[in-house]
Amino acid sequence: MSELADAEAKSPAPKRSPSLEVEHVSLGYPGRRRGEQVLACRDLNMTVHQGEFVMLVGPSGCGKSTFLEALAGLVHVGAGEIRVDGRPIDGPAKDRSLVFQSPSLFPWRDVYGNVIFGCQAQGRLDAAAKARAEAVIKLVGLGDVAHRRARELSGGMKQRVNLARALVTEPSLLLLDEPFGALDAQTREVMQDELVRMWQGSAIESSTTAVFVTHDVAEAVLMADRVLVFSKSPGTIIDDIPVSLGRPRTAAVRSSREFMAYHDRILDALYGRPTYRAEGVEVASTGSPRSTRSEVSAP
Amino acid sequence: MTTAISDVTSSDPGPPVGGGSADPVLSFGSPGIGQRIPHASLLFGTVGVLLLLVAWQVCAVTGVVDIHISSDPTQVLRQDIHLFSTGAIWAPIGTTATEVGWALAIIILAGIPLGIVLGRFAMLRQMADPIVSILNSVPYVLFLPLIIFWFGLGERSRVVVVIWAGILPLIINTQAGVRNIDRDYLRVGTVFSVSRLRFFTSILIPAAMPFILTGLRLAVARALVGAIVVEFFLSANGLGYFVQNATSNFEMSTAMAGIVVMAVAALLLTRLIGAVERRVISWSQAQ
Numbered sequence A: 001m002s003e004l005a006d007a008e009a010k011s012p013a014p015k016r017s018p019s020l021e022v023e024h025v026s027l028g029y030p031g032r033r034r035g036e037q038v039l040a041c042r043d044l045n046m047t048v049h050q051g052e053f054v055m056l057v058g059p060s061g062c063g064k065s066t067f068l069e070a071l072a073g074l075v076h077v078g079a080g081e082i083r084v085d086g087r088p089i090d091g092p093a094k095d096r097s098l099v100f101q102s103p104s105l106f107p108w109r110d111v112y113g114n115v116i117f118g119c120q121a122q123g124r125l126d127a128a129a130k131a132r133a134e135a136v137i138k139l140v141g142l143g144d145v146a147h148r149r150a151r152e153l154s155g156g157m158k159q160r161v162n163l164a165r166a167l168v169t170e171p172s173l174l175l176l177d178e179p180f181g182a183l184d185a186q187t188r189e190v191m192q193d194e195l196v197r198m199w200q201g202s203a204i205e206s207s208t209t210a211v212f213v214t215h216d217v218a219e220a221v222l223m224a225d226r227v228l229v230f231s232k233s234p235g236t237i238i239d240d241i242p243v244s245l246g247r248p249r250t251a252a253v254r255s256s257r258e259f260m261a262y263h264d265r266i267l268d269a270l271y272g273r274p275t276y277r278a279e280g281v282e283v284a285s286t287g288s289p290r291s292t293r294s295e296v297s298a299p
Numbered sequence B: 001m002t003t004a005i006s007d008v009t010s011s012d013p014g015p016p017v018g019g020g021s022a023d024p025v026l027s028f029g030s031p032g033i034g035q036r037i038p039h040a041s042l043l044f045g046t047v048g049v050l051l052l053l054v055a056w057q058v059c060a061v062t063g064v065v066d067i068h069i070s071s072d073p074t075q076v077l078r079q080d081i082h083l084f085s086t087g088a089i090w091a092p093i094g095t096t097a098t099e100v101g102w103a104l105a106i107i108i109l110a111g112i113p114l115g116i117v118l119g120r121f122a123m124l125r126q127m128a129d130p131i132v133s134i135l136n137s138v139p140y141v142l143f144l145p146l147i148i149f150w151f152g153l154g155e156r157s158r159v160v161v162v163i164w165a166g167i168l169p170l171i172i173n174t175q176a177g178v179r180n181i182d183r184d185y186l187r188v189g190t191v192f193s194v195s196r197l198r199f200f201t202s203i204l205i206p207a208a209m210p211f212i213l214t215g216l217r218l219a220v221a222r223a224l225v226g227a228i229v230v231e232f233f234l235s236a237n238g239l240g241y242f243v244q245n246a247t248s249n250f251e252m253s254t255a256m257a258g259i260v261v262m263a264v265a266a267l268l269l270t271r272l273i274g275a276v277e278r279r280v281i282s283w284s285q286a287q
């Protein structure tokens, strides 16, 4: 534990104005019977500050997507309140963009056409937006295929378009729903690095707040300023872990003891605290089966 | 889920995947014989027709069939040349083309919006469903006397019959296309706060376009049949009447010549729609 405490003390997160406030939010879907509600997540509370990169991690089916869609304005907020920059949200708006779990591209448009769709739909496709779209396409490495149709792209390329479409609208709140979940391990790593690079560079405004959903614990530690851990369904937040690892999180950082300590703390939160933690054993070096497992699966 | 009327006439293999972006130098895979030769389908199709014509000619020359009843390809060709050189065929072609042209314009302008409205609004759809399926499954020929009674013996009646014959597949297919729209497309639209108008022009219509064009292809085929049928019944001109008149005067070559004109027109229209499909919905896997 002391390890983590030290790390947290080293670089306290810069305190900025809250960008996203969630108070007592419960979300659900209409059930089979009339009037019945099936809870997807219950009593969510959080405050996310401007410029923070928050990772939501939880077992599948715990309501992560539902929550993210509520932030995007796709799902009706049944109880509680969500505020973005101080204003309660009421449906989708221009200040929020979602990177979908499946690429969801329009096959009749080419890469460029898909990337500008967000701005076009919001009625602000001006010269600046077009220039931004071209820049972002280059940035995500699709400069050579800007005029290819969506169906001619690989899975990784499609997800890049999905990401670029959200970035071009310059949202103040960027929402990502397991954007790399369906990719092969190698492509996933490349794209994680690219996103972090954009996040740190000037490609994404430093005031942008990101909420990124994943079920991959290593991904959570790799990207996060802060990790929120969801319980099993109906999900609620059971742990809030600031990650103060330095950036960029190079291969050395990823295999560091600190990284593994975060990794294990998240697993502990997800599965309950196993006894070996209490004994202060260094998990990373003992090679316990837990430390190699990074995918969360619902038991 | 509404099922679309399937398109049985489509046998084209479609354009190569990827169109213009294919690598110009390398080519991968080993295509079958049908793809190795450029325009293979056109070539083999022509060969098929020629074989049939040769067989017909042979049967006529050897006396297997009576030439007075069956005519033969050379006579039909001669008659076609004659009909075009004297200009005798232009009036019937013009009548039928005008009829079909008006009807198709109305079919497109009314059928697509109707299909979209029925696809979007469940209550209207439930109200219209029985009517649409009755109209689609009961042969319209049955209503012919009624239509004549309502609209008279003139061109108006003929256009109405052609519309009646052709519009239903377009309505049904458009409706199916609208209803089968991918939920992901709707979500993308919603997240980026798409306006109502742009939702129609940028998402709904493009997404439904493969269904719409299939419906149109069927509509054209049925409209042509409708035009001929109605001319058999109540016309003193038009290609249908021309063929019927020639047949009753026992001028088989003239009748066949008229049929050839009709067949070529039908083929050209179908090819035109195929070309539109290749341009407009080349993105669609289904094509």
Ligand SMILES: Nc1ncnc2c1ncn2[C@@H]1O[C@H](COP(=O)(O)OP(=O)(O)O)[C@@H](O)[C@H]1O
Residues within 6 Å of the ligand: A029, A030, A039, A040, A058, A059, A060, A061, A062, A063, A064, A065, A066, A067, A233
């Ligand atoms: N459209 C829907 N209608 C009804 N139930 C749904 C719908 N979408 C998700 N659910 C249910 O809500 C719960 C949470 O789903 P989801 O938010 O997709 O979880 P996650 O993204 O964490 O895997 C699940 O039990 C799921 O079955």
Ligand SMILES: [Mg+2]
Residues within 6 Å of the ligand: A064, A065, A066, A101, A178
């Ligand atoms: Mg999900």
